[in-house]
Amino acid sequence: MLFNSIEFLLFFPIVTLLFFLLPHNYRWMHLLVASCIFYMFFIPQYIFILFTTIIIDYLAAIWIEKSDEIKKKRYLIISIISTCLVLFVFKYFDFFNHNMLALSHRFDFYYPEKMIQFILPIGLSFHTFQSLSYVIEVYRGNQRAEKHFGIYSLYVMFYPQLVTGPIERPQNLLVQLRQEKPFQYSNLIEGLRLVLFGLFLKMVIADNLGVYVDQIYSKPESFSSLSILNGLLFYSFQIYCDFFGYSSIAIGCAKAMGYNLMDNFRNPYLSSSIGEFWHRWHISLSTWFRDYVYLSLGGSRVKIHRWAINILVVFILSGLWHGANWTFVIWGLTHGVLLIVEGLVNRVFKTQKDKGQNTIRKIFNTIKTFVIVSFTWVLFRATDFTQVKLIVKSLIRNISVSDDFSVDPKIWLFLLFFITLDSVLLNNRFDVWCNKRHLTFRWSLYIAMILMIIVFSNVDNFPFIYFQF
Structure with a gap:
């Protein structure tokens, strides 16, 4: 169901x-x-x-x-x-x-x-x-x-x-x-808010983005580099809204009955490093691997080469957990290597790191992390390495500043709406954040979401991406 x-x-x-x-x-x-x-x-x-x-x-x-x-x-x-x-x-x-x-x-x-x-x-x-x-x-x-x-x-x-x-x-x-x-009336209302929020993320944003992503990945050689970049951007938000949407609905259904499930996402695309991304993305899985695999292998309390091996083992297993395909293995391996490089750089420049980041550096690192994560999603989304090669070839060879792929303007409006909402939520869950807003604002937001679900949801019921795992 x-x-x-x-x-x-x-x-x-x-x-x-x-x-x-x-x-x-x-x-x-x-x-x-x-x-x-x-x-x-x-x-x-x-x-x-x-x-x-x-x-x-x-x-x-x-x-x-x-x-x-x-x-x-x-x-x-x-x-x-x-x-x-x-x-x-x-x-x-x-x-x-x-x-x-x-x-x-x-x-x-x-x-x-x-x-x-x-x-x-x-x-x-x-x-x-x-x-x-x-x-x-x-x-x-x-x-x-x-x-x-x-x-x-x-x-x-x-x-x-x-x-x-x-x-x-x-x-x-x-x-x-x-x-x-x-x-408890408060539990029921907070649960319903999360269910509404999750349905909005899935049916309005993820499913509409998915239509464009599927077309790009079905024949990547036919599109310009700009269209491919749009496809990569869209998939980053498709998978986030799809999975975040499911988690919100799940947490909301449980909350309505008084049960509290753990949060699974905390604004992952606002991360300023790959390590921070994995503290914010699919938290229940990343903490599972941390507690039962990484720490069992010795964690970071070992020599550097052993620590690097521990990281690689965890992320290769994480890739395999997602799917029985070499693309998932390489996706996990890539994130493992990125974390190792990041960890080594932080060790070398420990003094600079301890001083903290100024606003400009924080923004730069956040954008850099998002770009890196978006490119690694190619391995996650592609059905095989042939598709990965076609995506990369189109990015390199079909260079063009014109977008040969017509995107409905409402897609950009949906993205802007979600990015704004996700940014203002920060580390607050949607139901908690709503509690702090004025009654008129809350109900205006609920009605807007319901109307967008009714008007803009896709006719076909797309399954959630993580169902395949």
Whole structure:
């Protein structure tokens, strides 16, 4: 079920209303059934795969809590391997097969040519990581094993963030699922604000930009360098508004019932460095890799060469997490290299950095970071390296100051509106920021957003970009 669908516009208010009508002891059942219905709108059979990982990690956590140190580690390894095996089979098996077949032709050894293709279950990467974080936290002694199978299942399957995150931690979400949530008008209003904001980002900005981006990437050799640059700019804001929109809707749906999910974005395009960008972009994933991979490898408390390797490992894995394609691997590797270079430069010029940045330097670094990130998105958006080459060739060879790609003026107005709004929000969430505004201004903004959704939303319901991960 897509957040930007008619079905969801019926599903969300019904689920929220029934949640408050039911006694506290029955709410977990209601939300679990609702989450199953939500998930089964995609491919119903895949709910069995989801419950397989839930059962594995539910039992593993209980056994870990009961066992001595040797057995604890054994159960943790079994849990990680089993859960990751499900992820590997459905997401990476075809990628692995394809590459092994290519190697067999290159180095002349036998490898069976039969390929098995699986349809990737929606949200597999997200709920796999959420489930793993729970088991790891139990192993580390930071979380008690949840004995109630229904509550634990709801932790993994909680419908607002089941498909595309945020990737929650048990210390936040699991604890809240056991708490009684009385109806609060302020929570409902703040939640509805976030849902409206998310739908606006997705349906008005991301989907309209996506129409132009798809045309540019479908035949990049046909466009001038200026058109390609417009395409790169549009994709930067398409992916941001698409994913930020989903996260806002997810957080809003949970907030309406009194649950607080973690923020996933904090004005990432206002970052003045690549490191800062990754502190502001897809926060739930970047902190997951930091806490469970980077710090486990030693983090920055090691020699420089080892620190650099740790960074590369994290970002290569991050690239692979996004997709079974070498373009994602190189995208992750590129960001890893950029972070290493940035870290080394900061070490060399530590005194200058400590003095802070003046306004002009801050603006320059922010623009520079945005340009770098926008160019790396080419690897993320392209289907293969051939498409990447065509984009680069068009940028270099088809140099022209004229735009041969007609862009509707309203697109620029949408972008200007969003950039202005995103800038004034700063580190405030939309619902919190609205609380500080005058009533007349708030309602004018709500009405403007609703009208733009009705008038300018695309006829086709485009799926969210991160659904594929």
